[in-house]
Amino acid sequence: MSYEADLAETVKHLTERVHELEAIHELQRLRTEFHRCLNNAEWDGLASLFTDDAHLDYGDFGQAHGSAGIREFYSALPGKILEFQTGARTISFKNFVHGHQVEVLSRESAIGVSFFEEKIRFDRESEIHNSIGQFTDTYAHRDGRWHFVKVELDHYWVVPDNEGWRWPW
Template sequence: MADGADLAARIDALSARVRELEAIRELTRLRNSFHHCLNDRDWAGLGALFAQDAHLDYGSFGGARGRVAIQEYYSALLPKMVELQRASEVLLKNFNQVHQVVVDGDRATGACFFEEYVRFDKEDVVHQSVGRFADSYVFTDGRWLFERVELEHYWVVPENKEWRWPW
């Protein structure tokens, strides 16, 4: 039979495991919310997922520092793509895969792969974009937020296998 100290230690260990599992679940929700907001063009919702002093690094695609600047970055991203392609509109859907998280107290790191489909002017060609997001998270004011998001872009290729409109 376990004594009181052993039982208390087991309860503490189980409590720590539950806290970690809850954090992982919330961080997965956060990462999923990122992609939902991106797909829905909900720039205010996307900005709200970041800490006040967060950093966004999209490599050669630019970046931003701070929640407001990150929200502005995303709201300007699709118009920049339209301008770059000399198109009148862009249609984009982004999907995350294989989200992995390591929690360390009120901080965490994570990574997920993404697959994105981009289409300009409802043309026949859709472009497939693939890469990886590396994240840092912070638990603040009772919730998890992105502290840093870094994009590692693998490739963008045209994908034409019987692609049909609408998505």
């Protein structure tokens, strides 16, 4: 093989690798943006991360379809969680992502898995709970950026976490 052919092959390989690494970076930013929007109750921003034909599956908490349906689902989620705590009037929660793993399948599609930990607080004097689980995602590159096409939640458990819990700090 000639030097020019070797160089062309190397450039082609490096170009593909850079594209893959950029996609992984963008997908990790997408997953992080999901949690930022969720934590700040930015329902329109959260919905914009999904395609118009997206599917959300939260198991016992329900399902939603399309970015508009997903926006509606998340805006109602605090009320659904509140139903689980008898006597509680208010709720706050913060969701944190861990170990996001991405596999780029093509320039238009990818899959990913991430783990989450969520702190749920009912009223200021009430218990705090830890919610733990895994998200399994399918992504599509459309209109120049990555979106969620499918998000499935595998909810492991919710347990009280009150040792040393104080509010305010």
